Amino acid sequence: MHRSGFRSADLNAILAAARVTKGALYYHFDNKEALGYAVVDEVLASISREKWVWPLQNAKNPIDALVGxxxxxxxxxxxxxxxxxxNNLSQEMSPLNxxxxxxxxxxxKDWHDAIAVALRQGQKLGLVRSDVDAGETATFLIAAYEGFISLAKNSQDVRVLQAGQKSVLRLLESLRGRRGLTKGRRVKAG
Amino acid sequence: MHRSGFRSADLNAILAAARVTKGALYYHFDNKEALGYAVVDEVLASISREKWVWPLQNAKNPIDALVGxxxxxxxxxxxxxxxxxxNNLSQEMSPLNxxxxxxxxxxxKDWHDAIAVALRQGQKLGLVRSDVDAGETATFLIAAYEGFISLAKNSQDVRVLQAGQKSVLRLLESLRGRRGLTKGRRVKAG
DNA sequence: GAAGATGCATACTGGTTGGTATGTTACAGG
DNA sequence: CCTGTAACATACCAACCAGTATGCATCTTC
Incomplete structure (x- = not known):
């Protein structure tokens, strides 16, 4: 489903790979669409929570967390x-389903809100510049991050992704507030 | 093909919409793949050239051109x-074909190079800040632009795209050099 | 004007694939 | 034990769809 997309994903192949029979699948799910919904609601949601939401909620410094x-x-x-x-599933299915x-x-939205809330918290603590809009910045970060991943996927070149990381990291550093510029950190737009 | 993606695009539906018969299609193209290649090489290439490459080549000020x-x-x-x-075709087919x-x-690449060349030209004229890397900036612009379009497509909300435009425009303004800051322009990071 | 080539049109086919109908095992409750 | 039901397994179907086989005008060339 990750490689081929949802519609071109072959159910029989999925079942064979998972060593599950068709009867077992259709006992638990009404159809392929319901299986896809479950993948989004459970698999993708938990990946996003583990990688982004949870670290941001438990971070002392949101910039440091995002950098990490x-x-x-x-x-x-x-x-x-x-x-x-x-992003793959979203792009494939949004116009169709x-x-x-x-x-x-x-x-x-959950991803965006986790970033925005953390940035606002950081602004209160002086760790994040107060002259940026947390919501707009969160959207911008997600857009740039997903955009770089898309370009890297197209080029199939690791260096493209590494360059993208570098650009996003520079953007993150430019968001640090006064109290976030400590211990010899160098910030381009500082 | 734009909505459904390449593989899920129904050839019979395309032929009906174009009022072309299957015999006519397969006289000119070996298979569906060859038709898809032609779409990229001719349709998408000319769209990109008209919208990005050509205006950038004929621009006096690359920032003004990009803003436009x-x-x-x-x-x-x-x-x-x-x-x-x-981006749709690229994301769908890159891992598969x-x-x-x-x-x-x-x-x-052509898109990227058109931006990078224009930015370097602008740097020579003092219209673009000399402390930015033209290539990295071009990649960043494309990534952010495509990222915002993806998010807007998912949200199906015009305001998301408008907010994205605003963010990219702010980024563009921050790239202006000394000779590009005239006639009362206000630049955030200037 | 005969013969081939060009440029299509139409009907058909064969493989793929989501979904179903039916059979079977295992276990729980009485 | 007997019955019922939950939890599968297997064989099959029907639709969809890329690709093909064949037919048929028109046009070119000698």
Missing amino acids: IVQGTSCRREDLECGCSL EGFRRRTAKLF | IVQGTSCRREDLECGCSL EGFRRRTAKLF
Whole structure:
């Protein structure tokens, strides 16, 4: 489903790979669409929570947390090859299936809100510049991040993803507030 | 093909819509794949050239040209609904078909190079800040632009695209050099 | 004007694939 | 034990759809 997309994903192949029979699947799910919904609601949602929401909620410094998350993004060839599963599903299904669109949109919203809330918290603590709009910045970060992953997936070149990481990290550093510029950190726009 | 993606696009439906018979199609193309290649090489390439490459080559000020292009991006619901056809095809086919991957990658490269060359030219004229890397900036612009289009396609909300335009425009303004800051322009990071 | 080539049109086919109908096992309750 | 039901397994179907086989005008060339 990650490689081929939802519609071109072969149910029989999925069942064979999972060593599950068709009877077992259709006992638990009404149809392929319901299986896809469950993948978004459970698999993709928990990936997003583990990678983004949880670290941001438990971070002392949101910029540091974001830097860590971005740096933690795998640059291995096999991960880069298929891109972001949330973005893939969203792009494929949004114009065609309102159920998929709403579910993926909810994940993007949760992602966005986690970043925005953390940035606002950081602004209160002086760790994040107060002259930026947290909501707009969160959207911008997500757009740039997903955009770079898309370009890297197309080029199939690890260096493209690494360059993208570098750009996003520079953007993150430019968001630090007065109290966030400590211990010899160098910030371009500082 | 734009809505449904390449593989799920129904050839019979395309033929009916174009009022062309299957015999006519298969006289000129070996198979569906060859038709898809032609769409990338001719249709998408000429769209990209008309919208980005040509205006950038004939611009006196690259920032002004980029601002114009970004502002000229349609925010109509029906255009936003299906997203960017180049990015769609690229994301769908890159992991599955090397021919599609190479072709879409070439269009992204031409797009990137057009921006980078224009920015370097602008740097020579003092219209673009000399402390930015033209290549990295071009990639960043494309990534952010495509990222916002993807998010807008998912949300199906015109305001998301408009907010994205605003963010990209702010980024563009921050790139202006000394000789580009005239006639009362206000630049955030200036 | 005969013969081939060009440029299509139409009917058909064969493989793929989501979904179903029916059979079977295992276990729980009485 | 007997019955019922939950939890599967298997064989099959029907639709969809890319691709093909064949037919048929028109046009070119000698």
